[in-house]
Amino acid sequence: MAVGALTDSMSYVPSKRNVSLARRRVARLLADWGSPELAGDAALLAGELAANALLHGGVPDRLFRVELRLEDKTLRIAVTDPRGELLPRQREAGDEEQHGRGLAIVAALATRWGVDPLVVGKTVWAELELC
Template sequence: MGEWGCPRLAQDAALVVCELASNALLHGGVPGRAFRVHLMLLPAVLRVEVTDALGERLPVVRPVVGEPTCGRGLLLIAALTARWGVTPLVVGKTVWAEFDLEEGEGSGTGYVVRPA
C-alpha cells in the first residue's frame, strides 16, 4: 500500500484480504482447486477481489446473535469498505470490496498484483 501511495489503507486492506481469503477457504473451497486474490489500484479506488470455484455458495451477511466466535467477516468488510459484492462466473464467483481513495492517494507506482 505504501508503494501505491495508500499507506492509510494498509491495515484495513490486509484485514479485508484475510476475511475474503478465509471465506474462500471455508465456504468456497473445492478439493484440488485453489482461490485467487487480486488487488487493483484504479484511478479512485483500491479494489480487492477473491475468486473461488464454488459459485453456488454466495456470501450472506448474518445477524450477530449473542457472542459468536465467527460469522462477522462480511460485517467487518461492509464497515471498512465503501462497497462490496459478488460477481458470478461460469465456474465459481468473485467476491470483491472497494475502498474509495482520498484526493492525492494512489499516486504511487500503481499496478495490478496477481498470484505467482
C-alpha cells in the first residue's frame, strides 16, 4: 500500500436507497484502492452505521455523511448525522424484533468502534485493523 492515507467523503439525503448507495460506494472504493479483501466487511459496517444514522439520527432535509480513511494499518469508517442527543448504544434484540442488531454486528466485525459527539450531531465510527 502506498505511503499516506486514502480518504473519501460523501454526503447523502436521508433515504433507504442512499444507505445502499453508501454501502456500494465503500466496497467499490476499497477495490479501487487495492484492498478488495476489506470490501465486504467495510461495506457491511458502512451499511449498518448509515442505517443507524437514517433510523436514529435522521432529520428531514439534513444530510448524513460517510467518510473513509485507509492508512497503513487501519481502515476507519465514520458516519455523521445531525442528531447528537441520540447516542447509540449496543443492546440485545429479541427474537421477534426487526431492529436492534446493527451495533452488535459492528462490534463483532470492527476492531473498535465509538461515538464522537459534535456541537451539532454526532459521528459514529468503526475501525478495522489490517494484517
